[in-house]
Amino acid sequence: MSPSNPPREECFRRLYAEHFDAVVGFTLRRTNRPEDAADAAADTFLIAWRRLAHVPDYPDTRPWLYGVARRVLANQRRGDARRSTLGTRLRAELPTAVADIAPNAVLDVDVEAALDRMGHRDREVLQLHLWEGLEAREIAEVLGSTSALIRPRLSRARARLRDLLGNDPPPAGHLPNEPRTLSRKEGA
Incomplete structure (x- = not known):
């Protein structure tokens, strides 16, 4: 490999080091629970790793990561809403489905x-x-x-x-x- 084309891992390490704090801050400001923000940030960087060849160069890197994080958070909210709806439905149906204990x-x-x-x-x-x-x-x-x-x-x-x-x-x-x-x- 030539010095101008660093290995994939090195590129990702640099991306992570340069943008981790910003991505975590972005997700923290958009969630109610720190663990949800951490999950969203982790998923964002997982996607970045998988799509490393598609990550744009500076100055477009951070906006691209924010876009990924935004979609991850949207998926997280949809999943939470589905679980909440299912939980509500199950709580309503449980008394009729389970004998009195x-x-x-x-x-x-x-x-x-x-x-x-x-x-x-x-x-x-x-x-x-x-x-x-x-x-x-x-x-x-x-x-x-x-x-x-x-x-x-x-x-x-x-x-x-x-x-x-x-x-x-x-x-x-x-x-x-x-x-x-x-x-x-x-x-x-």
């Missing part, structure tokens, strides 16, 4: 507290079994394991849970082959 709320807290005292591996197989209603074969598929390894692991984890709950069985809605109702954490 009030009768099991106290028992759910006990089960969740017992699960929190268990190791990660036990908690994982129990959540898949009790919450998702999966059997050992299905749990093995989710975890990328075999049924022969999961069956004894699930059996031991269920025994530990029974011990932690004082030998009380898991509450209704947490038994195998019964649909799981949302816990208070998930329903919020």
